[in-house]
Amino acid sequence: MWKAIYSREISGVLGSRWAWTLFVVPLALLGGLVISRWPSEAEVDLAGGRSRELLALIGYTTLGCVIFLTPAFPATSIVSERRRGTLALLLRTPVTRAGLYAGKFLGTCTCILLPLAMSAPAIAACYAMGGISLTAQVLPLYAVLALTAFLGIAASLWVSRFAATPGAAVRGAYALAVVMAVVTLGPGLFVPGGSSGGLAYVAGFLRGISPIPAVMEILGRAPGGASLSQPGSPSAVVRFALTAALLTGGLAIHTALSLRPTMFDRVRAAGAMTQDRGRVAQSWRRLLFLIDPQRRTSAMPGWINPVLIKELRSRRFGRGHWMARLAMICAIVSLGLTYAATTGSIAWSPEAVGGIMVLLQTALIVLLTPSFASSLISEERETGAWALLCMTPLSPRKIVAGKLLSVAWTVSLVLLATLPGYAVMILVKPVLFQQVRDVLATLILLALFAVGLSAAAGAFFRQTTTATLVAYLSLVSLLAAPMVVWLGRDAPFGHGAVERALRFSPLAAALSLLEAPGFETYDLLPTAWWTVAGGIVMCFVLLCWQSWRLMQPR
Amino acid sequence: MMHDLVLQTRDLTKAYGDALALDRLSLEICRGQIMGLVGANGAGKTTTIRILVGQLRPTSGSALINGVDCTGDAARLKRVVGYMPDVFGGYDNMRVFEYLDFFAAAFGIPRKARIKRIDEVAEMTGARPLRDCYVESLSHGMKQRVALARTLLHDPELIILDEPANGLDPQARIEMRRLLRDLAGCGKTLLVTSHILPELSRICDVVAILAHGKLCAAGTLDEVVRHVRQRRLFEIELASADYLDVAQSLIIRHVPTVADVVASVVERTIRFYTTEPDFDLSDTLSILVGAEIKITQCREAPMDLEEAFITIADRRADPAACPVPVG
Incomplete structure (x- = not known):
């Protein structure tokens, strides 16, 4: 069978x-x-x-x-x-x-x-x-x-x-x-x-x-x-x-x-709302949860972009109690990184520790951003909610802004988590201040690029699965391609060719700023910033154009 | 009166290459009316609706809703039209109140008024007990209620409902019917599509039948039936079966264009068809009474929307058939 x-x-x-x-x-x-x-010439490479x-x-x-x-x-x-x-x-x-x-x-x-x-x-x-x-x-x-x-x-x-x-x-x-x-x-x-x-x-x-x-x-x-x-x-x-x-x-x-057949027996009950429970139960839940997931939410304030609130509410990890947990996790990771940076800076060098932190941070950005940003529009199109959204007086600009802000909020938590680690590096070696500042600027650009690319790539597909897939593959390919060229540095690629390729990579720019092993000899800034900034602008223009196009009558 | 017209389309046409999805559709709906839009799959119902809600641009023709051009003034159009598509369009992890709150906020309703309005529409549609439920966990019938509540949030002039009774149980259908009638009673204008024709005929003031993108018939149900009907069926019940033979011969002799005269001994009834549009049964009855035949009941068998629709569909399938007049 x-x-x-x-x-x-x-x-x-x-x-x-x-x-x-x-x-x-x-x-x-x-x-x-x-x-x-x-080999094109009549020589034998015996080694x-x-x-x-x-x-x-x-x-x-x-x-x-x-x-x-x-x-x-x-x-x-x-x-x-x-x-x-x-x-x-x-x-x-x-x-x-x-x-x-x-x-x-x-x-x-x-x-x-x-x-x-x-x-x-x-x-x-x-x-x-x-x-x-x-x-x-x-x-x-x-x-x-x-x-x-x-x-x-x-x-x-x-x-x-x-x-x-x-x-x-x-x-x-x-x-x-x-x-x-x-x-x-x-x-x-x-x-x-x-x-x-x-x-x-x-x-x-x-x-x-x-x-x-x-x-x-x-x-x-x-x-x-x-x-x-x-x-x-x-x-x-x-x-x-x-x-x-x-x-x-x-x-x-x-x-x-x-x-097994019982896997389909899953009922999602609304559950008792906290406001409907007794006073003691309410107090306990407030103490235990800080932000109670079973608490009835109030209407959203009039001054805020409703799409932002909708995006956060409709995302499991965008809910208040999950946001609080995510912030806590980031704080713990931050403490761990601070400890690792302190011990690592003494055992190795701040540059090596900085390189590792940049790599981990990039991995997290690559990991998280497409998952949040790629389905911003495709999911609405797939479920039919996009047609309803088009029937509201919300402008494409407001819809896109609300959606992007919801992703930016989560990604910024990831970036903020590493700040204390960098602070330790600066304390150990104060001359690194300018380099760390530039690294952070590069990482912010990388995060923006990841958000823009994922959202723009995802907006062109009706199915969330395809959108997510394309967003991941595009981001990984664009980040990995210059690194593959870097792996072939000196042979088969010369220094000039590798440097030109690395100018398209914000990851390489951050690593070269920290003079991480293998990246010391490349002069990538400010060209890499301009390249990435150009990419960001292109992605956002593409996203806005596609959103506007999708809202027009056909 | 012109100001009572909420929806007016003139020669609305939509072509996809050589294929005509909609062919010179002209419709009018007055304030407080419920119009049923009937047609087979691919007849042009969804195309019409999508043009009216501003999602499609017509190839030619015009459509006005409460004086707002459907093709030009998108911002005003969104305020005067409420559209409930046949898909729910829900968001995961959102409770019903949050879902309605988002759409109300998207329409720019201030916070205090929004809370009040959500309560009103939830009460009106029977969605109030669902307030704390997650939208993805709702049954189909519950989703229909929430979707209707969402459509009513901004108090639109024209409410367009695509298959509102689809998937509803009998009790929910009765409630939906009552709700739609109540909305019309409040002065709202409704355009409803459905495949459940008996359901439509119970709630609609006017119906429009589409086939292959063309409007085949429009008007009140009686008008449409009268126009559609070519063979009228009459039934005459006699006091005794003994009169059947005499009555049958008299009917054959006096009724113009009579056909298929059938006498049922068990039911003591004679049934016959005529294609004569102005045929008056009273003349025949006078002749029968004059021949001393005792009659206990007589009637013209009513034709419902379903029959009318099938008649039109059959004629459209037969190219030689004569065109159906539009009311």
Whole structure:
């Protein structure tokens, strides 16, 4: 029975134009890289340096593609079926839960492994150039990439099972992908090498979830020359293989077991409103909640943009009590970063700590912004609420402003959370004040760019899922593309070419300002600011134009 | 009187390339009237509504609502029209009060007046007990009530309702019917589309039947039926079955263009059709009484909106059929 589900999953994905676009673009990118480095003169590179450099470039590009393409397909697989009602039908057929899950998992695996196989000609070309070991580099690289794909699929299907809407599933799956690949490296960076104890163990386990250290170990090249492996610890490849297998199995079992007919018995009761309870209960709730979610809200004030309030109220994390929790979490993270910056600045250098903070902050911006901003208009169009909004006297400018402000508020909390950490850096090394100020300005520009790009990209799609997907892929591609060029610095790309590429990246600008390892030699400001500012203006103009166009009679 | 006209369209046409979605539609609705817009899928109902609410631009023709041009004055149009589409358009995580509060605020109603107005419309539509419920957790019928409350928030002159009774249970339908009649009683003008034709015929003062983008019939239900009807069915019940043969022969002899005369012994009834538009039953009755036939009941079988609609649909499907006059 699982074969029917498997065939349907494959035909569903491969029948989409988007899927083929996503497959063909990385293939073209890798082909271009190989052609650019293919020996044109009659000389033999006996050491194989050129092919190793190229393999590293292809390896990281393929890894990036696997990490960011994987959630695109399985994220909506279960939730869409549930909302269409076909999952309920499937669960009433003789197909078992394991069979249902296996069909979906294997179907998605085939779709993901297909573009992975498309990188084979490029890697074969590298191998043909010489200097690369099949057993020590090529096969382990493919094993790690395949495990990354399996883990990504299992995680995305798990998110899809528990998400309420396809849009939320895509957001959740991408958030989890970024957390697993990038954020898990964060704690390990703050644990000094050779240290032991609970914190080091947790940091080591988390680092094992990310495929990046494993790929770095295979390709023998760390971005920026930094090493993510700890001396005396087991091989990063082995650690990742074990962790990925464990997590994939665990997530798969949990998801498969949760696929049962009772999953549809979910009623969302209005619950008793606090105002209708007794005086004692009211006082208790006020004390416990600070902002009581069951308290009847009053009418919105007349002076405020109603779209802003609507956006915050209709978003689970935009509610007052969640905002308070988010602010608390940011305060705790801020304290943690302050502590890490203090200890790290003494153990390493403020520049290295600043670089890590910029990377983590960028990861958070990339993680959060598209999930909030991409569905601002597409969700309204999908649910039919846009037509109602068009029937109100609200102007496109007011609608867009209200929506963007609701995202800006949340993103600004993320930015504010790191301020104390930067303050510590300035205290340790006061000469860094100007650099930190410029870094913050760059990060604000990055946040604005992320908001503008996600909102503008999302506004062109009717479906939230597609909008979120396109927003994530656009943002990640635009941020990752200059960094891929940077990875190929000196070979195959010269200093000038790398610098020109990095001028499009606010992340690179922030890192170069802090003189993070690998970015010291690039002079990116103020060109990078102007480039990003131009991008922001273009995104906002595009967003306003599309909103205005959507409100016009057709 | 001209000032009583709330909706007036003149030769409203919408073309998508070569396909005509709407073909020279001319409609008028007076204040306080309820007009039912009837048509098969793809007949042009939604196109008409979308032009009236300013979401579509007509290819030619004009539409005025309370003197406001539907194609030119979007800001004023939004204030005079209330539109309830067939999709709810809800927001997750919002309670009913917050949902209504947002739309009322979007219409610029001041805070104090807004709270009062939300109470009024919630009371009017029966949505008051739903105030604290999350909109996504409402049943279809409840959503219809909330959607109607939302439509009434800014007190529009013309209320356009797309399938308001769709998915409602019988009790909710009765309530909806009563509510729409009450609104018309308050001087509101309503344009209602529905596929439930018996429902429409109960609430509408006037109906307009669309087919393939053309207006086929418009007017009161009686007028439309009279225009649509080509064969009229009459029933005469006799005191005794013994008179059936005599009565049948008299009817065949005296009724013009008579057809399908059927006598039922069990029911003591004669049924016959005539295509004569000015046929008067009293003449036939005089002849029967003159022949000493005792009659207990006689009537012309009424034609309802459903029959009228099907008759028009059948004629439209048959290109050779004669055009239906527009009332």
